[in-house]
Amino acid sequence: MYVYLRKWCYAILCLLSPVLLSAQNGQKYLERALPQTWQENSDDFQQTLPVDDHWWSNFNDPLLDSLIAVAIKQNYSVQMAADRIAMAKANLRIQQGSYSPTLGLNAGWTRQQSSGNTTQLPQSVTQYTDASLNMNWEIDVFGSIRNRVKAQKENFAASKEEYNAVMVSLCAQVASAYINLRELQQELEVVNKNCESQLAVVKITEKRFETGLVSKLDVAQALSVYYDTKSSVPMLEAGIIQYTNSLGVLMGLYPWDVRKIIETQQPLPEYIEPVGVGIPANLLLRRPDIRSAERQVNAYAASLGASKSDWWPQIFVKGSVGFASHDIDKIANHNSLTYEIAPTLTWNFFQGTKLMQATRLAKAQLDESVRQFNETVLTSVQEVDNAMSAYKNSIKQIVALREVVNQGKETLTLSLDLYKQGLSPFQNVLDAQRSLLSYENALTQAKGNSLLSLIQLYQALGGGWSESNN
Template sequence: MTLTLFIACPFRMPAATLPGDLLNDSLPSQWVYDEHFDQSLPTDDRWWNYFDDPVLDSLIVMGVENNYNVLMAARRIEMARQSLNSARSGYFPTLNLSGGWNKNRTSGMMADDHGHASTIDYFSLGVNMNWEIDVFGKITARAKQQKASFKATRAEYAAVMTSLCGNIAKAYINLRVYQAELAVAGEHIASQEKIVKITEARHEAGLASMLDVSQAKVVYYSTQASVPGLRSAIHRTINGLATLVGVYPEELYPKLDVAAPLPDYNQIVPVGIPAELLRRRPDIVQAEYELAGYAAALGIAKKEFLPTLSISGSIGTSAHRPGSLFKSESLTYSIAPTLSWTIFDGMARKYNAAIARQQMEIGIDNYNLAVMTAVQEVDDAISAYVSTLKNIDVLEEVITHSDKSLELSLDLYKRGLNPFNDVVTAQLNVLENQNSIIVSKGNALAALVNLYEALGGGWDISQLE
């Protein structure tokens, strides 16, 4: 077997470089995540296509369309998008239309010289406006915070998609492993039944004891006893896959209940440049945007120390009779630019800024932890995949010699040269080793899926535009 990996081991990534001026209004260009990211993997890097398994492809398509976690993540994106639009609406004035009829009576007994009470009634129609001018960047800072939150939800969506595809692939691999073990059990039950008949024939001929027959039947029925457990595992796995893809199990049984071979586990893995590929991981992107949001929140807290400039105004018409409302003499208006500045608030703004600063520090720690975790997961996945492939190579040799051992021991037993214990041991070894290599191939595929997941393959932010 030949294995080719485009990797460099040991796997290392340069230390994360965080911006030195996070407290400023703008983030440095080398830290802001590129919307169209330059990636080393092929443009179509949906890794499940490499397995060349149409059933797996269809399951992932179904999961992407139906899985409830994906649907909820998509709705969170839309919520964040509307929150961003809401923050941007602060750039525009607020207009209110009002109209009505008023009747007021003024007392004539309020002054020193008593007079007559007066009554006035009139109709009014007008527009009121209030507009906060973004002189000091408060509205811009709020919009930046919501934009970072929006991008973080898109990264979260990509993370959900990546995790979903990985879980579907691993569940599908487990299903094929159980089905392969069931097929192996069926083959061994057939061969063990033949050996039972051989021992019975030798016993009837007086060439073997009843102990040989009993030992042969122990092996035969032990193998049969494993079948119900394997069928139950297959049933549970299909049910789990149905939940992952968002359908009821009855829809999947016709497609999955028929056994199929495991996908090819020996693949070329285009790992590429570690630092670039790790930045494609949705969890790192999400942590980065969350950190940008915390930095913007700190900027908002600091801007609360600055004054607020707003303009209030109204224009309308008032008249005693409705027919006079639109005459020029009925026009009314007012305009009132206002500069307000909070001088003292019991240090509340100072404390809020301190809270925002600590939240940003938590975001920095979370970002660094996400990068370190990514490096570890990639390194672990590569190590697991390589070691599993080596294990399969050895097991293939073990199976070759196990088959030979069973053949020789059975031949010697038939000629009366070896005890039946050797046949029993050889039978058990062959069954165990064949199951071991099936499990190892499944482990290799699972490690391969973990590697693709660790590299953030399958989904990136540019695909979610």
């Protein structure tokens, strides 16, 4: 028992110390140092802030702009995020209502008859009418209400940042799905062109076989390459449908409505330019997830301050004013006036371990939010560095693959010419056909991956999205 009382008294001294005031500010808990430079440092990136709005317009694709505009208006995740803002605002208004007194109106009429057989007094009938206005007001001396209002303000601000994060994610998802779809369409075009070229080679082998210059093996090998290339068409078409369906969900539309818009094939956007990445210490603080995590730290810090304020007394001012009279016609007479003023101090200084555990819970929640903030900062740095590295190296890959494709085309042309002259075996033509198809597909995929890396970079940089929310 003595040990328990000693721990309880020590907790009281700690909780009623000046730390009570400092705990209201969550900034003191954020000690994660933000980096001043990125790991990647090359001519591909500039130390300037990215465009604040509509980063996807850099791709110069009006259709992509339209798709994102529709998604912003109709996406259900965005609408739900807006609903959460409205709920957070309502919770803030509810908590702010604690600043105001509560008022109530009571009115009634009472008629009562007493028995004449239970006492020596004769039977009597009494009646009276009363009406009063009651007030109950908690005076926030120790900051309990103030801290809870501050916590709700931070939660409200965090909901706005979560909305911005949803917008950034949505725009990135639409752009990524669109790029993936265009990449598959371009791969399908590459396959179709190679099928035409390979079919022409099949006809050449058939003529040479008919004239007795080659065996039927050349025809069979040419056909096998042609049908192998043609067999990849169904999977590409299936992938196109899948990304079309994804765009439909993101835009809040049915797939067939989107299919009409994007069924026409278009080339992938060409984008190889320096990207503004900004200074990490300044740029990371504009990311919605980091701002939201910071708001959460402030909210839990305010909740900790409120839990510590609960250890102090509560001061109320109660009062009522009204009229009461036996005769209803005298209810407004000044002699019928009644009133009551009752200042009250309530101090539940001992509730077992309830207050102690509530404060420990608030402190644990604050510690968790601080660690979540630190992890969010580290993750954001990782995402930016990964995206920068992927984008920079994808540019190098594209440059190299363009040379490979050019050499592959020349190899096919030379091997086919030599085959027609009977100076080279048909196997060289087959190898050149397979290689060219592989090179062109690799180039197309590299272009798509480069654009996807750029989209991820913009998303990691905070998306460039800014919109005021009420």
